[in-house]
Amino acid sequence: MSVYTEQFDVIVIGAGHAGCEAALASARAGCTTLVLTPNLDRIGFMPCNPSIGGPAKGHLVREVDALGGEMGRAIDRTAIQIRMLNTSKGPAVQAPRAQADKMLYPMAMKEALERQPRLTLRQEAVTDIELVTAGGRHRVQAVRTDAGNRYLAGAVVVTAGTFLRGRMIAGEWRAAGGRAGDPAATALSASLSDLGIRLRRLKTGTPPRIDARSIDFSKAEVQTGSDRPLWFSFDGAQGRIERLELPPLPIYPGITDGWRVQMPCYLIHTNPATHDIIAANIDRAPMFNGTIQAVGTRYCPSIEDKIVRFRDKPSHGLFLEPEGWRTTEVYVQGANTSLPQDVQLAFLRTIPALAEATITRYGYAVEYDAIDSSELTRTLAARRVDGLFFAGQVCGTSGYEEAAGQGIVAGLNAACFTQGAEPLVLRRDQSYIGVMIDDLTTQEFVEPYRMLTSRAEHRLLLRCDNAEARLSDIAYRFGLISRERWEAVQAESRIITETLARLAAHHLSMNPRTAEALERAGLPPLARNQTALDYLRRPEVRYEALASVLEALGADSLSVPSRLAERIEVEARYEAYIEKELARVERIRHLEERPIPDGIDYTALAGLRNEAREKLARFRPATLGQASRIAGVTPGDVAVLMVHLERGA
Amino acid sequence: MSVYTEQFDVIVIGAGHAGCEAALASARAGCTTLVLTPNLDRIGFMPCNPSIGGPAKGHLVREVDALGGEMGRAIDRTAIQIRMLNTSKGPAVQAPRAQADKMLYPMAMKEALERQPRLTLRQEAVTDIELVTAGGRHRVQAVRTDAGNRYLAGAVVVTAGTFLRGRMIAGEWRAAGGRAGDPAATALSASLSDLGIRLRRLKTGTPPRIDARSIDFSKAEVQTGSDRPLWFSFDGAQGRIERLELPPLPIYPGITDGWRVQMPCYLIHTNPATHDIIAANIDRAPMFNGTIQAVGTRYCPSIEDKIVRFRDKPSHGLFLEPEGWRTTEVYVQGANTSLPQDVQLAFLRTIPALAEATITRYGYAVEYDAIDSSELTRTLAARRVDGLFFAGQVCGTSGYEEAAGQGIVAGLNAACFTQGAEPLVLRRDQSYIGVMIDDLTTQEFVEPYRMLTSRAEHRLLLRCDNAEARLSDIAYRFGLISRERWEAVQAESRIITETLARLAAHHLSMNPRTAEALERAGLPPLARNQTALDYLRRPEVRYEALASVLEALGADSLSVPSRLAERIEVEARYEAYIEKELARVERIRHLEERPIPDGIDYTALAGLRNEAREKLARFRPATLGQASRIAGVTPGDVAVLMVHLERGA
Ligand SMILES: Cc1cc2nc3c(=O)[nH]c(=O)nc-3n(C[C@H](O)[C@H](O)[C@H](O)COP(=O)(O)OP(=O)(O)OC[C@H]3O[C@@H](n4cnc5c(N)ncnc54)[C@H](O)[C@@H]3O)c2cc1C
């Protein structure tokens, strides 16, 4: 039997949200890149909610986009609804969220991969990862596929999602599988075990889908999309993407047609009858009767979990979300469950809008293997095997956006590895992606990790509106964005700086002409003489209105693109906080970035507590900052370490 | 463990091309209908060529459409190219053929199912069919699913395609599966065996898909779509469908934008080098080294089969067909193969346009169980089990269109069965569908059955252009089309009849005014005085031009919709042949429709040859016509049977 062989710089295993970004980043960074996946029709597929973004997740998407990634463009091209969440809260936690057409989103993602130079797609599942050993270190050499082919590679990125020994469960039903419609990856999981990589068992779940025709929408509250343009991607904001849209089915009340056609979502609520049914069947819930042992994420709990944990809450909100322009299937957000199928139907039907609901797909949970976080370095490389990288759900996270954020880093670092170049490490004060990867490689999570704004201590710096400003230098340096784009971002930053300077230089005096101009623009009167910048800090003052007043008073044109107007307001209003935050970052930078040599022998290091010694040996932090965040390492231990490093220096 | 149960009139197992039409027909005929399928994202999926139609297949689609089916509408909505084939040949073999967008076609089909009243979709795989037995007859009662649910039904239609114990093969590689990306249906196959239903093993295959960017299109011959409007569906022709289209990728040369945007296909050719590579590796071809024992269809041979069977042919044509608006994946029509993957790449690369070709998916064959044709009656019911119906690839056919044609009959007859109504049996002189089902239930095919125009002895009557005229009475009677639509078809038929009569009544004389009018319209001069109808019989005379001449000469308006103009030409030109054909049908009708009583005991019937006795007992023909077509039954045997029936009568 002859074996077909081919050589690539980088091989990406899997084409989910992590795999797609990993492959694009690797190819954009100049590597010949092969993507292997068992079904080319399911590239970038959304097995759960066909939705992207929201707080922290939307931030990740903006960062992926700033790094030249595809997720932002794909959702901008295929959204059926986009909204800004948390508009009543501070700028740090505001984030866009969109519903995607579940069929068009993967089509857009596949197209991006197909059109990427140096990137090859092939429909095969990987069964084995082959190593070579030299000087006591293992290094990846090739992968083998179910089709019997062997592909040589300088680096391999594993992004197998929920597929490693995946098992699906609902009530008494269980079946092997990575998700409904896809088989589990059993051989690959075994191959990783064979490499000595520690695996752990996690779980996630999905709600039932129901038939729109069986919903009484008059008993639900309509939520429409944003009435002003909103984009995840830089290209979208610049009017440089081609939208993939279809005419919406006329069966959904509340479709809007403004800056783009948008479909509505619908809010409904559980009630005591719902809770009673779930409580009465809790012994049939796999999460509670011992069938599911793996741990799910607390931040995306199943409905049975919510009922048990918050016994006193009489009602939970659920959202009904259409799955696309041309389908009657509706996703029930908030009702993720692995209860038996009869119970799923019964509890949904207690809700007035769903009294006649018909289920098209039942909810289920999936249990799968993920690698233990101590196996990862902060470049998303495997500790034990050179040239092996991981990203996405296999690293113990949950969520498309988390997967995409890791994908871009792992793919780029795989490319850097083969090129002998310095890897990319994103800092915590620079990006949510940096926070996530740092958390992943310093913390022991018993449940899947989900991004939250509260995890980012510098979140005022890590806003959606400034993602490009934060990351495009890096993106350009690593070849992930074009020179034109980088220059466009620079130009935008210049506009902001200059405009803020002009506002600071413009003095508004309490005279009748100014008062009249302000009044005419609907702006509040001056309380004292002040600069235009100080005046803009008042929350009721919008930049565009102010600019028109200043122009009326004789200033040169101050008009800027509307997304920059918002950024100017934020920078003006939060300047003091932002500066304080930057100063704090500066203060801890010394500690944060102080490198710890790779070979350090913690057993020989006097003064460390035993627990600290063990944890440090396990996670092998790359910096003092990382060491300080490891649970079980106290400030005292960090001090001991610091003294040791000073001595060594 | 409690079992969730629900009751439906009809259950359809599978949502491929047969299942979709079966379910729609059943629901349209008034039955509550449940479709069970393991993956709702793969409804109406095209595992092989994303194309519909062509000779005989296009006829089937036109008939499915005339019977109220969905295939014609779905392809009209999602075609990326439509052409009329065989335009240089007679009207009987002309047929439309279209390329579909591989992702949008299933989306359109799913939408049709979702919007059909009384029809419920549910994502579950059937593992068992349950019977009740009464009076020595078995009858279906329920199905059980992998999810543990039990669904009661009055009738069940099995449309499991290539999934029954499906096994995929390419070279030395093999894997269980119904097709790439989908698991096999092993339990269901066993359940059918348990019911005593004889199964046989068949095979089919698919070619590799290649990356458009690796093709040198300058070395291929561009084939563009029809430059005049062309529709499969009545609704399309009436301007009553909503097209689902996306802007095409700009990478394909030859995109046209006329009555609709269309993508091109490309013709290339194999050469001796191609054939040498295949011949040199023929011992590694599963079809030739004994790995594949099942039989494939002769009319869609694998490339290795073509090379072996037609050794002297120096070249075979292949078509490169884009798989959709937004993908670089290209289907290689004519290169269906189960050769090893290295050989697939090597032989493709011998073709100049493919010298640098990259494969995205390898070709493979699939072996599967199909039911033995002697298990079927001509209503597509199982002989052994009441209320059980079959349609599509499971019946031993090959092709989407064949599947759809059976689907509509099986679904409708399942509905009739639960309603206690007379079933639908389509005659051979009425439709290709009738020919196909008659063939299927009277012939022993060792290979998958594919529709060909040569199988239809009355093909001049069974044209694409008159499908509605042939079938809409039936469609309307069974509730498959609306009264409006039926009336519209009637109105069209009336226009044709009246127009032909007016043409027959209009005498053209050889005078200067007429001569000048004909010349001005670019029509040939009269050779003698004749009716306009006779003049129209000349092949170079187009109806529209003639009508304009007659109007210029003072006739009332003769303008008709353009598709009717073509039908008028055909009816005029082929009137003599058509009438002869109708007379022949009339002559044999007596024999053809003579019923044979169900319980007839062939062993007791003196004068029959032994072989005939055995074959008649096996196929149990419903009519003398059917008996006459059974291989092994001679005209002498038919005479014996006829005498017996006369006596009995
Ligand atoms: C049932 C279910 C419920 C979920 N619920 C939630 C939720 O509530 N909230 C949430 O945030 N997230 C949820 N998710 C998780 C979400 O799907 C993932 O976070 C996201 O898809 C992760 O992206 P990924 O790229 O890591 O993995 P995936 O998107 O799973 O992609 C994995 C890829 O690897 C491929 N692959 C697998 N094995 C092999 C192999 N051997 N060789 C080659 N390719 C292989 C697969 O085909 C696929 O392309 C859910 C997932 C599932 C399945």
Ligand SMILES: Cc1cc2nc3c(=O)[nH]c(=O)nc-3n(C[C@H](O)[C@H](O)[C@H](O)COP(=O)(O)OP(=O)(O)OC[C@H]3O[C@@H](n4cnc5c(N)ncnc54)[C@H](O)[C@@H]3O)c2cc1C
């Ligand atoms: C690899 C391959 C190559 C082919 N090549 C050709 C070709 O060259 N020429 C040609 O004319 N045709 C070809 N075909 C055949 C073509 O795909 C079929 O003719 C057509 O799809 C038949 O339609 P169907 O509805 O009978 O079956 P399918 O389209 O196969 O649909 C079967 C349906 O049944 C469902 N199903 C299966 N098991 C169960 C279960 N237990 N419970 C519930 N649902 C179930 C499946 O999910 C699917 O929805 C090929 C098919 C394959 C797979």
